[in-house]
Amino acid sequence: MALGVRLAAREELATRPGRDTLLTVGLRWLLIAVSLAFLAALLLAPLATVFVTAFSHGLGAYLDTFDDPDTRSAIRLTLVSAAVVVPLNTLFGLAASWCIAKFEFRGKSFLLTLIDLPLAVSPVISGMLFVLLFGLQGWFGHWLQDHNISIIFALPGIIIAEMFVTFPYVARELIPLMQQLGNDEEEAAITMGAGAWMTFFRVTLPKVRWGLIYGVILCNARAMGEFGAVSVVSGHIRGLTDTMPLHIEILYNEYNFVGAFAVASLLTLLAVLTLVIKTSVERTGYKRR
């Protein structure tokens, strides 16, 4: 009898909203299991396979990859091009976000559309745009050849392609952040007699620094990892115009899997580092959008 009462009470409880029933608990665990299985197959397995294959012939074989002069030159080229691209794009991101977030002017949405464009265009088309301009059959091809300047199949082309693909990242982090924070403090600083640069460095920059850091890190990761656009403009000259992602392709197509995945493991670590920095930036209270 007591049992019957308790069961009835439990049944009554179960019909209340927000209560756990067998159905809701079962559904919850089913959905969690489906999510984790999907991510494990599509994300974790590929990530794990990078390191497992890279070390499949032991640490020695892994390290041997980095003794190869071509691999070293690919790493050097990746670092050099990122060292040019990231500061320039940071400068652009700061200028564009100041101009767009602090002022109201005509044609602002057009500028915003242009900034978003590289994110919507295929990387292959991004690279092709510069081949059409600077390639031998391109608009400036003959002029460049007459003046002995090489852009396509050389370092300048790689830098320009990486710049095109990654310039939105800093700007897109900073613009919403600056808009959200408003202009009051800057206006107060200016009206009280602070100079323009002082206002920027002492008022604006400290407010947006976490967004700026994340934008720069993301821009760097994308620049170092860019494949499609760089592949179109670089010409794949081994030891000369091969960046790390292109070198991965070459090693992979030569069936040198240990080498390909060893180089890939460095870029994977870079991506993991980027995500760690993003997560810790968000923990400081700064949220994207």
Next chain:
Amino acid sequence: MPAERFRQPSVLPGFGLTFGFTTFFLSALVLLPLAALALMAGSMHWSDFVRVVLSARALGSYRLSFGASFLAATTNLAFGFVIAWTLVRYQFPGRKAVDALIDMPFALPTAVSGIALTSVFAANGWIGRYLAAFGIQVAYTWIGVTVALTLIGMPFMVRTLQPAIAEVQRDLEDAAETLGAGRLYVFRRIVLPTVLPAMLTGFTLAFARAVGEYGSVIFIAGNLPMKTEITPLLIVIHLQEFDYRGAAALGSVMLVISFVVLLTINLIHSWGRRRLVATAH
């Protein structure tokens, strides 16, 4: 009547400098190259243009690129919803780590995800060997292309859906349940209408990203003409043969089709908004 000002007055300095730098940068890096593309495609005779963009090989590549992108975005619609729902509504150990991991395809270089997916889904790979036992070949077929495009689009779907699911009012759901509505009815009438715009946006973003994707696809695709050759690869092949006009023609067709798809989905989107507002009254 005074002419409308180009810019509203502000006490803040630096407009001239930052506006000048921004427009110069964008003109040199974006507008000039786009003009080069338009001129290059426009300088072709129309019959040559048609011959390139409607060749059997090109048509085959559109079918794969747009078809696989559509399938991948649809897959993401289902799994992306489940993942976003799980991350927003449920507490489980490791939730924060899983949430951080969602952005991985966005940060990981496409060449790395390409070779890694290929080795996992190849016939002797960790997952591919079990699928091969059922006679399903993933790597070097259109299924492999779809798998790669699903991975690439996943963060866009999940990140668009998360805030929308968080916005669903739980007291509405509870109220509906006390009034006797079943879970499915609550889902269909309360949850779905709220997240539908986000689902469409996520679908659009995932689809648009997938259509242009190159690096992660070419390793797993097999790249056989007419069968497993995506349009971006066909553009690369034209460029390698120094056929700049053909490449520009294909590139402009891709840009136009993507633009039309985006426009259509935006129209559906705004129609959905209007319908939602109309039913609310």
